[in-house]
Amino acid sequence: MPNTIYDENLEPGPANFVPLSPLSFLNRTASVYPRQIALIHGDRRLDWAEVDQRCRRLASALSLRGIGRGDTVAFLAPNVPAMFEAHFGVPMLGAVLNAINTRLDAAAIAFILDHGEARMLFVDPELAAVASEAIAQAQRGADIVVVDIADPAFENSAPIGSIEYEALLEEGDPEYAYSLPANEWDAISLNYTSGTTGDPKGVVYHHRGAYLNAVANAMAWELGQHPVYLWTLPLFHCNGWCFPWTLAAVAGTSICLRAVREEPIFAALAEEGVTHFCGAPIVLNTLANAPESVRRPLSQTVQVMTAGAAPPASVIQKMEAMGFAVTHVYGLTETYGPCTLCAPQPEWRDLDADALARTKSRQGVPYHMLAGLMVADPETLAPVARDGEQMGEVFMRGNNVMKGYLKNPASTRKAFEGGWFHSGDLAVWHPDGYIQIRDRSKDIIISGGENISSIEVEDVLYRHPDVREAAVVAVSDEKWGETPCAVLTLADGATTSAEEIIAWCRDNMARFKVPRHILFAPLPKTSTGKIQKFVLRQQAEDLIHGTRGG
């Protein structure tokens, strides 16, 4: 392009160009709201000035141990203060935070430590045993410096590391002067996908994307200053969907939470004045079905953001009846968590509760900072009709799409083929522009040449008053190729029969979609609470057609 008058003598410099990094938010908030409470864990309260100093200490102490730009620092911990602080202290050095899923087994953790080339591992006492085993299994285990995170609010096990977290912070300088990354494209974190098959892939985030998605969260949720946020969502899950950085931007208060159970959640809502939390539909389901004895009256409206699976309309409806306001978002590890939003429209006020809940269970429209979203043919990338019928794959493009998969150029190239990120999720596109996920590509059921969305069938099942959880998978069928099989758990005391469930389905869906088989059994789940359909498929197959090869 030829130069214009606007291209001359108008170069970026330190006065007018600063790399985008969520560290800037911590810096501002510690200075503007130093006494505002940042973290609450049990009896412990840390304000933003203290958290800033602790993060600087962490960076300084890591720097003294030789950690620097591009080094991986792994954490294996539930939602405790150290885990939150790691989201700032580690990137202050240009190092990369690898928050590991705490529900993985030792072999998977060992794989991640090796593949991510972790130089340090911080471990919560609850995870000391699996961490020790993982370190023993990892090829580079002997080279990893291990730090124990003692928790006065928890029964501590014997240390497995060379130093304790608070002692490490003591080594550091609370005034440590760090620099923002020279390049906003520099990596900030590494998150392994809990892939259902094969080795996990390491999704790399950068400072620019973390900054922008942190802000997009605030815009999507219309977040003002000083929300009180309860950590029901694991911090290892897409960096808590980028919310540590959002909370720094809006000077919010984080309530730590070791275990996602009804009692401590209701207690925090009632006692700490929680205004916001995030969670997979399974968390909402738990709250919606909590016994009266643990429920607590709420004096505030609590905003709930849910993602990770399509929330059944019935769960949304139950939550809203209890006084929660549910915002549905959707995304993947590869999109820094949420990248679509079921943005409410003014005319939805006229819908009845049931229709509203169904409308809200759609995945919606692009997040404020996602540049492109489409449902399109997986091969040609031609967008499907916006008719709510034609199915296609969901594609995204924007600054909140990952940097790529670590040390995996083939997968990265494949994921970005055609200049769009291939989500692997199948959806329809409604006339109002809202997308609705029908299935993971691999979960679709093809029966007699017709596509059946397992999610659509599940949604009908969830609306049955006796159904607590439902999953629909394909089982092989001589005549149809595949047929749908529903696996259910029922509400306490319910005795509904398979015949009654099938009758319910016949009344509520096209005949060819009605499950041929109904099983009552517990549902296998991944470490993040997602139902493991590949396990369920095998179980259903075995039960219906007998164990193969066994």
Added chain:
Amino acid sequence: MPNTIYDENLEPGPANFVPLSPLSFLNRTASVYPRQIALIHGDRRLDWAEVDQRCRRLASALSLRGIGRGDTVAFLAPNVPAMFEAHFGVPMLGAVLNAINTRLDAAAIAFILDHGEARMLFVDPELAAVASEAIAQAQRGADIVVVDIADPAFENSAPIGSIEYEALLEEGDPEYAYSLPANEWDAISLNYTSGTTGDPKGVVYHHRGAYLNAVANAMAWELGQHPVYLWTLPLFHCNGWCFPWTLAAVAGTSICLRAVREEPIFAALAEEGVTHFCGAPIVLNTLANAPESVRRPLSQTVQVMTAGAAPPASVIQKMEAMGFAVTHVYGLTETYGPCTLCAPQPEWRDLDADALARTKSRQGVPYHMLAGLMVADPETLAPVARDGEQMGEVFMRGNNVMKGYLKNPASTRKAFEGGWFHSGDLAVWHPDGYIQIRDRSKDIIISGGENISSIEVEDVLYRHPDVREAAVVAVSDEKWGETPCAVLTLADGATTSAEEIIAWCRDNMARFKVPRHILFAPLPKTSTGKIQKFVLRQQAEDLIHGTRGG
């Protein structure tokens, strides 16, 4: 820096890197909220889909006339729809919007047209006469394509251009497919500073900064979706402080306003459900002093953002008593408008109304997206003590600092010396981290070696119940070098004497700061409503010491 595992095979591409541009917000909002009203002007209502199409038509029509990347397109118009649409239609081509101050005289406009190398000029009928004169005076006047913006809601004069705005739009394609700029550092707009002396300087904004400050506005104001925004702030003033882009991001409604007078403002507040507006303190002053007959009761709390001068505490207090909520921000043309915010602190709830208004009249803390703010020695750049006493110059650094001055490398270099933007404003830094402007460098009064802040004296004067407007300037004095002179206008019917004013000052400030001279006279103002101290200084000098050289 040596490469790390995070630097390899993880390059930006179209799937994961999109240049930041506020055009993305229009694109999203037109798609997510197509039927939401974007613009109201008299009886006319345009929704976001229509505005998007009109902007595409504008871009397409300009493109047909050869306008492209780096070309300057000038507008001379009040806050009418075309002016709003220009903020999107012009940058869609990579062209640069130059919104010219409508209160300038023909010579100043001619200078801007020449210096900015405008290829087109869009003119509102109200400004046809001055535009014609400016074009006649401009060296390149003959080469400028002129477009008339007819306004059915206004008495139109004879056209001066070759085509009317709506006819031009008819030439364009409503589906015109534009590209975001290849580089987010590309210029988006050109704003001439209304410098008090010398030729105006052309401040260049880029897409990245416009995007980020648009979002920062939303964060500073805790703006949810769909605010109803009244355009009291001129769109030619720092691109309406970037609010056209903010409103696109949050799908707000803009109420156009040709004349900033009490009656239409109160009418819009009452009839259109306005929730937000911005304005210089002079606008607030006008509303606070409006006669009962034009005031209208408000059923909503109206959020007011004020900047452009330090709002006198008494004006804030009057506005809040009327039911307005005042947010005080501060910035310069060079910082895309607002770059600091007087962010409220929880403990301010305990202040009485008077103390609160004074606390709120400070300029405050960095905007969410300003990376650095300091009060420092103008020569050494050493920060002053945070004691509320020591004066220094205000310095900023961040992505919302201009690209530089057009065709003026010497001024650009000087403005950015030492890696910070030199604001030319003098301030103190309070212990709580809030800055407070004491004066423009050139407005400070030095009396007997002591610095006197004219703003501090004015603030005391404004608290006098009979004072409507006050300005304090230096006049020469044989003994002291300079002494303060106050020029006042009084409230209707007030008859307060100079002696009474001096007595009031003695009771409320250090003796050496008390004005030696009190004049009752109208205050000369710039086109943006700022009091012209350099004019006033000369007038006061002439009145007190007799006309010099005449």
